[in-house]
Amino acid sequence: MKHYLLILLFTAFSGLLFGQSGDSITTKKPLKVEYNIINLSEDLNDTKVSIDITGGEPPYETEWSLQHIHKNSLTGKYITEGEDVQIKVTDSSGAISVIDIPIPTHSLPEIINGYFVPVVDVFSKIIFWDPFASLGIYDPILRDKDGNIMYHPNGKPVKEQIPIIVLWLVIGAIIFTVKMRFINFRGFKHAIDLVRGKYDNKEDKGEVNHFQALTTALSGTVGLGNIAGVAVAITLGGPGATFWMIVAGLLGMSSKFVECSLGVKYRKINADNRVSGGPMYYLRDGLKKKNLKWLGKLLAALFALLAIGGSLGGGNMFQANQAFSQLVVIMPGLSNMGPYFGAVLALLVGLVIIGGIKGIAKFTSRVVPFMAILYVVSALIIIFINITDIGEAIKLIVKGAFYPGALKGGVIGVLIIGFQRSAFSNEAGVGSAAIAHSAVKTDKPVTEGFVSLLEPFIDTVLICTMTALVIIFTGAYTNPLNLEGTELTSEAFGTVFSWYPYVLVITILLFAFSTMVSWSYYGLKAFDFLFGDIIKRLTGSRKISDNIYRIIFLFFIVVGSSSELGSVLDFSDMMILCMSFPNILGMFILAPEIKRDLTAYWKSIKTSQTK
DSSP, rough: HHHHHHHHHHHHHHHHHHHHHHHHHHHHHOOEEEEEEEESSOOOOOOEEEEEESSSSSSOOOESSTSSTTOOOEEEEEEEEEEEEEEEEEEOOOEEEEEEEEEEOOOOHHHHHHHHHHHHHHHHHHHHHOHHHTTTOOOOOOOTTSSSBOTTTSSOOOOBOOOOOHHHHHHHHHHHHHHSSSSSTHHHHHHHHHHHHOOOOOOSSBOOOOHHHHHHHHHHSSSIIIIHHHHHHHHHHHHHHHHHHHHHHHHHHHHHHHHHHHHTTEEOOOTSOOEEEEEHHHHHHIIITOOOOOHHHHHHHHHHHHHHHHHIIEEEEEEEEHHHHHHHHGGGGGGTTHHHHHHHHHHHHHHTTTTTTHHHHHHHHHHHHHHHHHHHHHHHHHHHHGGGGGGHHHHHHHHHHGGGGSSSSSHHHHHHHHHHHHHHHHHTTTTTTHHTTTTBBOOOOHHHHHHTTTHHIIIIIIIIIHHHHHHHHHHGGGGTTTOTTTHHHHHHHTOOOOOOHHHHHHHHHHHHHHHHHHHHHHHHHHIIIIIIHHHHHHSSHHHHHHHHHHHHHHHHHHHHHHOOHHHHHHHHHHHHHTTTHHHHHHHHHHHHHHHHHHHHHHHHHHHHHHH
């Protein structure tokens, strides 16, 4: 009887205990996340999102999809309108709540940006896809000098991948270097002789001489990549990234040789001696000779379309936007003067480009040497001041390139960073420079190939290396302020010259202006290739086609300096990089004939020298 009584009491107590526990479970509120969106103005990137968490079991952990928002933050600032933000909330019991927040658009810039955000996302996944990381061949996560994983503010690891677009450019450069039997080295002296005018012939058809063609093309590549790109490379990859930038620049010289030789070979010279050339023409006409007519037409049209988009965005709006942004840094009172700045800049650019390639060549042949000298002399002064440390700097560069213990991300990580920044800086393989070089006065296409191979050497091997040495000498890349891009380069120069940030603004303005001038010509020729004949049939004049494009181009200068169309500009930059897909594919097919032309040209030079 006692046993039954104990069992009964135990059962009653258990029911009471578990019943109370069950009640507490059922009454505990589920994890719930609510959010509030505040769009501070009509400008981009100023939306604020705050969240309120209830239920579950505190404390909570928050993780934002945006890299710049700190982990466990309840408020996110500087969010771009038109994109989706995902927030993951985890309570102490492990319960998870994930919310997706679409950020609305209101003003015209926000609406435009909102349309482009999903397009840019899709485009990014294609051209920045990393096949090696996807296959697990290497670890893309970056580590600091002590081997610790680097994290974004939102708590996710920092990664530096091998984008398929960069891989495409590098593979092309290596193949062309080997196929042309290292023309980047054995043709260097001859290239200098050609630029000096040693082989000029005034009777040759064309519009500009070798030097003018070189400076026009250089003005389109020498720019913010040399100032900001190098700083980014060293910040992510350490001094060792400099070594791989130089290697990539040397390889890129061969790509320039092939594309610019083809540009001159397949150019079209009109009755008035106006020249049209570039990848559009050698893709269409060169592949036609190989019985690949339809492929040639498709690649040519694709390249021209990408070139137009790239000229209006990365070659125009981005440059105007960055030029104005840098001006505001030293003159904050001009922050609301973007449209006026754009109007003045458009007027100045219009005065240059209205004269066509001859006017552009005259301008760039004067400005490019000046801006290069201004920047290079400043760098050389700092280098000479620290000349006793040159051995240590070289040691840091070489050791950082090959010794994983001294790198962020190991040898592969630093190699990727160096190659990527070099490719973005000198545009070897993109095909844009071939448009400018096509206008040269010569009857031997490979001569301009020789001249063009100097571009990556000047742009990357010389100017980028000087920037890198300044950053290494001054130790700016170890600065705890976490500066990056132009800010880091400005800080490096500023440690020696307190007034240099002002000079840097002038340099950036000149770089941006000259880049716009050159890309206006690239876009004009691409526009003419696609629409010139159609507009001529409708209006009776091909000049109308040119003027239509120029008006569009000048209008977008005002747009670029007045707005922060982030995704539009990103998309345009991607279009410039994507120009390399049809261009290098065509170059692979046509390279054998350039090799034959090169062999014949060398023989003729040797024959003339023995006479």
